[in-house]
Amino acid sequence: MTTTDHLISAALFLLVIPQIRGIRQTLRNALLPVVAVAAAAVYYLRSFPTQGHDVQLDLVGVLAGAVLGVACGATTGVHRGSDGIALARAGVVVALLWIVGMNSRAGFEYWATHSGSTTIAQISRDNLITGSAAWTAALLLMALAQVLSRLAVVRIKARRISSVATAPVRA
Template sequence: MTTIDYLISAALILLVIPQIRGTRQTLRNALLPLVAVAAAAAYYLKSFPTEGHDVQLYGATVLVGAILGITCGATTRLSRATDGVAFAQAGVVAAALWIVGMASRAGFEYWASHSGATDIARFSQDHLITGAAAWTAALLLMALAQVLCRLAVVRIRTRQLTSGARVTARV
């Protein structure tokens, strides 16, 4: 891992800070994590292999990312500010899930570039995964799924809250 890799990973993990402090649900605040993951994808994604079982790997990582994102969104507290704009604040569960999702990818990358390279190569060969490009794409798709699903759940709940529908606050 290069210094840039560490900085990108840290930036994605640290996106949890505004979520913990709470943010008004403006389009800008909602899209910031999506823009950050898209920038990381633009930096890392050089190819998108679809041979062997690469597509199944993508499906598995997208599913994990979606579960993390949906749970993050569902456990984010929503309230209305005095001016009627929705305010979202990640609780302990939402923040922990965000950190787990983002840090697990950074940890995998570190492990892959250090002591885990042989194990990953063996696993990839045994399961017909074409190599590093497939793993990179899978991890980026996982991050994108986590961000998109969290965004979708929070936006749906925000719409319910601001339209007057009953929304129960979560942990």
Template sequence: MTTTDWITDLALLLVVFRQLREGRLDRRSYLIPLAIVAFVANSYLDGVPTAGNDLVLIGALVAFGAVLGVAGGVFTRIRNRGGELFIKAGAVSAALWVLGMGTRMAFQLWVTYGGGAAHVARFSADHRITSQQAWVAAFVLMALTEVVTRLATIYLRGRTVSVAALPEPADARVVVGTGRAS
């Protein structure tokens, strides 16, 4: 693993740890994690291999990322205080985030330093996964999907919280001809 790999992995983990304290849900809440995964995708994703069972591997990890992302978004508390939205990642949300990002990091460490390369090569041959790039694409797309689905879930939940907090409109029915409300 390169220094950039470590910095990127730690930055992704810090995103949710920052949200363990309640903070305002604003544009930065969306842009920072999206910028990090855009950087990761640009740095590591050279393409999406489609030979053999590469797409099965990619699809499985993308689905795992989506489940983690939606669940993480559901377990993030969203409150409306004075017309502004605030979010706080709970323990479950943080644990899911660490599970997703930690799984990827652990896999990298195992393959790079822990003797896992031979096991992955054997597994890949047995299951018709054609290249190392399939693994890279699967894990990068898993992380991207986890981030995007978590943010989308928070966005949608935030819209319902802000709409639910709006005051009921006054009854504006006017009796025709009188100018008075009925």
């Protein structure tokens, strides 16, 4: 991994810190992780292979990311702040799931560029995966799916909190 790779990984990892302290559910705060992952995708994604079983590999990445993201969102606490705006606070489970997602991608990348390159090449041949660009796309889609699915779950929870707070009281 290059210095840039480490900096991008660190920046994505540091997105968890404000979420653990608690973050207001404004549009800006909600979109920051999406923009960060999209920027990483622009940096890393040179092509989007669709031959062989590349699309199926992408779907596996999306599914894995979505499962992690939904689990993160489900275990994120959301309550109404004193100003009426929903406040989301990630706990230990969310941090661990985020770390699992980040480390699984980073670990795979390390393994692929070191001792696992022969094994991955064989898996790619056996499963009609066209090469490293396909693996890169699947891992980036996994990250994006994790961020988007967590965001969706947290935003739904925040909207419920806000709608309860603004619902008229009936006598």
